[in-house]
Amino acid sequence: MTRTMNLTTTAAPFLSYLDSWYTNLPSADLATIVGDAPERVAVFSIDMINGFCKQGPLAGPRVAALIPAVVDTFTRAHALGVRSLVLTQDTHDPNTPEFGFYPPHCVAGTPESQAVSELAELPFADQITTIEKNSLSSHLGTTLGTWMAEHPQIDTFIIVGDCTDLCVFSAAMHLRLEANALNLKRRVIVPAAAVDTFDTPVDVAQSLGIMAHDGDLHHVLFLHNMAQNGVEVVTMV
Numbered sequence: 026m027t028r029t030m031n032l033t034t035t036a037a038p039f040l041s042y043l044d045s046w047y048t049n050l051p052s053a054d055l056a057t058i059v060g061d062a063p064e065r066v067a068v069f070s071i072d073m074i075n076g077f078c079k080q081g082p083l084a085g086p087r088v089a090a091l092i093p094a095v096v097d098t099f100t101r102a103h104a105l106g107v108r109s110l111v112l113t114q115d116t117h118d119p120n121t122p123e124f125g126f127y128p129p130h131c132v133a134g135t136p137e138s139q140a141v142s143e144l145a146e147l148p149f150a151d152q153i154t155t156i157e158k159n160s161l162s163s164h165l166g167t168t169l170g171t172w173m174a175e176h177p178q179i180d181t182f183i184i185v186g187d188c189t190d191l192c193v194f195s196a197a198m199h200l201r202l203e204a205n206a207l208n209l210k211r212r213v214i215v216p217a218a219a220v221d222t223f224d225t226p227v228d229v230a231q232s233l234g235i236m237a238h239d240g241d242l243h244h245v246l247f248l249h250n251m252a253q254n255g256v257e258v259v260t261m262v
Contacts (some may be wrong), residue, residue, distance in 0.1 A: 028065070031033050038228065043154065043203045043245055043246065043249060044245075045255065046245075046249060047217070047245045047248070047249075049135060050217055050258060050259055050260045051259050051260070052259055052261060053214065053216070053257070053259040053260075053261070054262070055098070055101055055102060055105065055121045055183075055262040056105060058181060058183070058214065059105045059106065059107060059260060061228065062076060062131045063102075063106030063107045063108070064106075064108070064178055064179075065178055065179055065180050065181055065183050066102070066107050066109065066179065066181045066182075067109035067110070067111060067176070067181070067184070068099060068102045068107060068109070068110050068111070068138075068182075068183045068184075068185070069106070069111045069113060069163070069183070069184045069195055069196060070095055070110075070111070070112045070144065070185055070186045071097065071110075071114075071115070071163060071184060071185070071187060071220075072095055072113070072114050072115055072187050072188070072192050073088075073091065073092065073095050073112070073114070073141055073144055073185075073186045073187070074114045074115060074131060074137065074138060074140055074188050075136050075137050075138075075139055075140075075141060075142060075160045076115065076130050076131035076135075076137030076138060077115075077130075077131075077187055077188075078092060078141050079141065079194070080090075080136065080137060081130050081131070081137040082128040082129075082130055083127065083128065083130045083131075083223070084137075085222060085223050085224070086114065086257070087152070087220060087221050087222070087224060087240055088187045088188070088222075088223065090221070091185070091186065091187060091219060091220070091221055092141055092143050092144075092230075093143075094185065094188075094216075094218055094219040094261075095144070095185045095186060095219055096143050096144060096147070096181065096224070096226050098185050098216070098219055098262065099144065099147065099153075100147065102183070103147075103149050103152075103175045103231075104148055108152060109154075109155045109179055110152060110153045110154065111146065111153070111155075111156060111169075111172070112140055112154070112155045112156065113167070113169065113192075113196065114138065114140060114155065114157065114158065114161035114190070115130065115131035115138060115153075115158060115159075115192075116131065116132075116133045116138045116157035116159065117129075117131050117132050117138070117159055118132075118133065118159055119132050119133075120162070121159050122192040123159075123160060123161075129236065130234045136169050138157075138206070138248060140155070142149070148247060152190040154172060156168055156169045156172065156197055157256060161191050161192050161195045162192075162195045162196075162199065163192065163195065163196040163199070164195075164196070164199045166173045179247030180209070180210060180211050180212065181212040182197075182200050182211070182212065182213050182216070183214045183215075183216070184196055184197050184200075184214070184215050184220070185215075185216060185219035185220060185261060186219070186220060187220065187221055187222060187223075187248050188220075188221070188222035188223060189221055189243065189244045189248060190243040190244065190246070190247035191222065192252055193220050193247075195260060196249065196257060197213050197215055197251050198212045198254065198256070200246075201251075201254060201255050201256050202254075203222065205255070213255070213256045213257065213260050214247065214256070214257045214259060214262065215251060215256055215257070215259070216246055216259050216260065216261045216262045217244075217258060217259065217260055217261070218260055219262075220244075220248075220262040221240070221244055222238075222240050222243050222244050222247075223238060223240055224238065224239065224240030225237050225238040225240075226239075230232075232235050
């Protein structure tokens with residue numbers, strides 16, 4: 026039997042602390058991060074695709090609003106000499122078990138699975154590597170491990186995109202935990218202004234018979250969890 030909780034009362038001090046923590050996140054300077062060694066830096070965009078930004082059952086305005094920040098991060102990184110630019114994006118098999126938990130989305134071969142035009146039409150788009158994935162993980166069952174093995178010099182990873190508590194969390198934590206397990210000196214940086222998650226209010230969830238999802242809470246709580254585990258969470262880069 027699970028124990029009874031009254032989070033509206035017991036979690037109030039923590040939520041106040043969480044607000045303060047988020048408000049006071051440090052900033053970081055991309056030029057300083059890159060320094061004189063751009064070959065050691067990679068920028069990963071997670072799931073900035075049509076199916077989460079522009080069309081389909083999981084597209085929403087919160088994620089779409091990230092497009093300018095993600096494009097700006099890629100553009101400035103490229104101008105600083107960074108060439109390890111990666112898009113990991115849902116490209117689902119129509120029979121993926123994930124569709125038992127989420128509506129069918131971003132199926133391979135559909136426009137939903139394609140990068141948003143703002144990224145696809147960057148003048149250096151031909152230098153960007155696309156990694157297709159069939160789950161929340163950018164690493165499991167993908168070619169990202171091979172790509173990383175081919176770029177052993179990279180020790181700094183900047184992660185942008187969506188969703189903070191799902192695919193971004195999975196990618197950042199995999200990179201951080203892999204470094205911990207293998208004693209690798211590695212920075213994993215997540216700029217809070219360039220990641221976000223979706224919002225499903227309680228009343229909407231109840232009317233649809235699905236699980237509610239507070240976007241603000243999940244965004245900040247999972248950023249906090251990442252920071253607690255060694256990911257560098259900053260306001261922006």
